[in-house]
Amino acid sequence: MDSENIRSIKELPSEENMQPGTAACAGCGGLLTLRYCLKALGENIVIVNAAGCFTLLTIYPFSPFRNSWLYTAMACAPAGAQGVRDALDILIKKGKLDPEENLKVVVLAGDGSAYDMALSSTSGAIYRNLDFYYICYDNEAYGNTGFQHSGASPFGSRTGTTPPGEKVPVGSQLQKKNLFDIWNSHKPPYLATVSPAYPVDLMNKFKKAEQFKGPKLFISHIPCPPGWGFDPSQSVKLAKLSVETGLWPLKESIHGEVEHTFVPKKFKPVEDYLKKQERFSHLFKPERQEEALKSIQEMVDDYWRKNKLLP
Amino acid sequence: MLRLRFHGRGGQGAKVASRVLGSAAFLDGYNAQDFPLYGAERRGAPITAFTRISRDDILERGLVSQPDVVVVMDETLLSDPQSTPLSGLKKGGVVFVNTPLTPLETKEEYGIEDHVITLDITKISLDMIGKPVLSSLAAAVAAKVAGIGEKALRDALEKELSGIISERELLDRNTEAAIYCYNAVVPISIETTEKFREKENVISIPFETALVSSPSILSKGNTPLRRTGNWRIFRPVWDYDACTKCMTCVARCPEGCIQLNEDGYPYTDYANCKGCLICAEECPVGAISKVRESHSQTEEEDQ
Ligand SMILES: Cc1ncc(C[n+]2csc(CCOP(=O)(O)OP(=O)(O)O)c2C)c(N)n1
Ligand code: SF4
Ligand code: SF4
Ligand code: SF4
Numbered sequence: 001m002d003s004e005n006i007r008s009i010k011e012l013p014s015e016e017n018m019q020p021g022t023a024a025c026a027g028c029g030g031l032l033t034l035r036y037c038l039k040a041l042g043e044n045i046v047i048v049n050a051a052g053c054f055t056l057l058t059i060y061p062f063s064p065f066r067n068s069w070l071y072t073a074m075a076c077a078p079a080g081a082q083g084v085r086d087a088l089d090i091l092i093k094k095g096k097l098d099p100e101e102n103l104k105v106v107v108l109a110g111d112g113s114a115y116d117m118a119l120s121s122t123s124g125a126i127y128r129n130l131d132f133y134y135i136c137y138d139n140e141a142y143g144n145t146g147f148q149h150s151g152a153s154p155f156g157s158r159t160g161t162t163p164p165g166e167k168v169p170v171g172s173q174l175q176k177k178n179l180f181d182i183w184n185s186h187k188p189p190y191l192a193t194v195s196p197a198y199p200v201d202l203m204n205k206f207k208k209a210e211q212f213k214g215p216k217l218f219i220s221h222i223p224c225p226p227g228w229g230f231d232p233s234q235s236v237k238l239a240k241l242s243v244e245t246g247l248w249p250l251k252e253s254i255h256g257e258v259e260h261t262f263v264p265k266k267f268k269p270v271e272d273y274l275k276k277q278e279r280f281s282h283l284f285k286p287e288r289q290e291e292a293l294k295s296i297q298e299m300v301d302d303y304w305r306k307n308k309l310l311p
Numbered sequence: 312m313l314r315l316r317f318h319g320r321g322g323q324g325a326k327v328a329s330r331v332l333g334s335a336a337f338l339d340g341y342n343a344q345d346f347p348l349y350g351a352e353r354r355g356a357p358i359t360a361f362t363r364i365s366r367d368d369i370l371e372r373g374l375v376s377q378p379d380v381v382v383v384m385d386e387t388l389l390s391d392p393q394s395t396p397l398s399g400l401k402k403g404g405v406v407f408v409n410t411p412l413t414p415l416e417t418k419e420e421y422g423i424e425d426h427v428i429t430l431d432i433t434k435i436s437l438d439m440i441g442k443p444v445l446s447s448l449a450a451a452v453a454a455k456v457a458g459i460g461e462k463a464l465r466d467a468l469e470k471e472l473s474g475i476i477s478e479r480e481l482l483d484r485n486t487e488a489a490i491y492c493y494n495a496v497v498p499i500s501i502e503t504t505e506k507f508r509e510k511e512n513v514i515s516i517p518f519e520t521a522l523v524s525s526p527s528i529l530s531k532g533n534t535p536l537r538r539t540g541n542w543r544i545f546r547p548v549w550d551y552d553a554c555t556k557c558m559t560c561v562a563r564c565p566e567g568c569i570q571l572n573e574d575g576y577p578y579t580d581y582a583n584c585k586g587c588l589i590c591a592e593e594c595p596v597g598a599i600s601k602v603r604e605s606h607s608q609t610e611e612e613d614q
Pocket of ligand 2: 024354
């Protein structure tokens with residue numbers, strides 16, 4: 001991929017490194033993210049995939065990938081990536097692999113893995129300055145096993161393990177972990193948030209990341225039709241709304257210095273995003289939970305105020 | 312004992328259907344058992360669910376491999392090698408197929424020898440509920456075939472659906488649609504003999520060396536062979552008079568199955584398009600419309 005920035009979707013690379021026919025749900029926002037990421041990364045990569053929805057993309061004897069792929073348990077994809085990287089380096093050093101044939105090592109993990117189970121192995125890999133790409137597709141729950149609560153599930157959401165009830169009408173009472181800041185405190189050479197609704201931004205971030213050796217980390221906020229409860233056709237609309245409401249800031253960090261790559265001119269109310277999803281429906285019916293709705297909006301406003309992008 | 316097997320796609324409600332049927336049978340004075348089997352897949356992939364109904368104690372456990380009744384909630388599953396709904400069906404058994412075709416046409420189309428009942432429950436669901444959710448409708452059809460009373464079915468729907476559907480009005484529409492289906496099916500008597508068909512789906516795998524038998528996939532990008540196009544309920548259809556060749560649909564398709572023809576107009580590979588309709592939603596000029604899928608369409612027509 002040449003390093004010239006692209007300006008419109010017409011300039012997206014035309015090669016498809018991920019083929020259709022996968023077991024992912026119709027309208028999966030994660031699949032759309034992955035398709036763009038693989039356009040950016042090209043064919044010469046090894047994907048180390050932590051257990052989750054995307055380990056089901058490859059079901060023996062079928063694979064949607066044009067590249068190599070390795071399956072690991074949820075907690076250890078970054079450790080797997082270290083092994084693959086080391087093996088490639090040793091082979092090159094011993095003259096058994098042409099440096100031309102060197103492959104990029106890519107971790108692919110859901111939020112359950114990235115935010116919870118594999119946090120320590122990820123921290124270790126960033127700390128060791130492992131030369132790899134890490135893509136987390138964040139559907140805000142353990143999607144593959146029934147949409148249970150994860151460290152990425154937002155306050156006020158219904159998950160398999162936080163059903164709103166009489167005692168706790170709000171659903172999840174916990175705040176989403178800030179994985180961006182956790183990763184950023186390691187000062188990796190490159191770190192970004194992306195969205196499947198903003199493929200040009202996504203593509204250019206991968207282009208920028210290419211110039212760095214070391215960990216290159218990406219978190220994509222991805223709409224999940226069955227888990228979030230919406231019609232698959234609305235996937236891109238919802239991904240866009242999460243950015244336009246300010247809930248999912250698009251940003252990047254180079255050696256720890258954060259910059260926003262897109263700031264909505266006028267922020268839409270968070271409600272516009274919440275009310276389109278079944279997992280937040282209890283906040284609106286049978287009664288509006290004003291307190292909860294207000295605090296979600298305040299959380300968003302606080303973020304932008306702190307970053308001096310909102311008065 | 313009556314053994315029933317439901318075949319649906321993830322999201323259509325096969326699990327709930329078997330559950331509603333089990334409850335209805337129980338409320339009607341029978342012993343009942345119901346449970347699903349998921350593959351390692353997502354919404355849209357084949358799902359199987361089972362119900363056993365008996366006057367006596369049910370001592371049998373495990374999958375129903377030789378059903379008396381098969382409920383096919385998605386017609387395309389009949390030709391899906393991952394699903395094979397008819398396998399093990401007892402001679403004289405009953406097959407229900409969700410299709411606009413007549414029973415005779417269905418028998419011919421899929422080479423079914425047994426008693427076939429058909430009803431387009433997807434259409435009924437779209438008309439009466441507004442969404443293609445089939446669980447209560449399939450349960451109702453099965454309840455009629457199994458000889459369960461209408462009152463027991465109503466009570467079971469109330470019991471099982473009230474835990475899933477929070478809106479009263481939606482629950483009522485589900486019940487109404489279910490009762491409509493219940494009454495649309497003509498009761499028949501099931502005469503299964505305990506004689507089973509030859510086991511069609513049992514294959515023995517010879518021992519192979521690790522190089523051959525270990526699960527490493529050496530062929531790249533071969534999933535298009537799996538043809539997820541039969542997951543669709545609606546298909547996107549392009550109007551080239553309106554299309555401005557802006558490429559939005561090409562970019563937005565999660566499957567990456569929209570390509571450009573010689574004139575630079577987009578078209579999709581219907582063999583793999585899952586029918587999410589993001590393309591139609593995102594097209595800035597509304598050049599893509601949503602058309603109810605008819606799986607009797609041939610592949611040539613697709614091109
Ligand atoms: C160590 C470990 N614990 C549990 C599992 C079972 N498991 C497989 S997928 C999955 C959910 C993964 O959730 P997430 O990482 O959010 O990805 P998603 O399913 O949303 O794609 C679980 C719990 C596992 N594979 N490995
Ligand atoms: S459950 Fe959600 S994240 Fe997983 S494949 Fe389906 S849409 Fe994608
Ligand atoms: S309906 Fe979905 S899968 Fe089919 S072409 Fe449109 S965007 Fe792609
Ligand atoms: S999005 Fe609409 S106008 Fe643009 S290329 Fe597709 S069909 Fe044509």
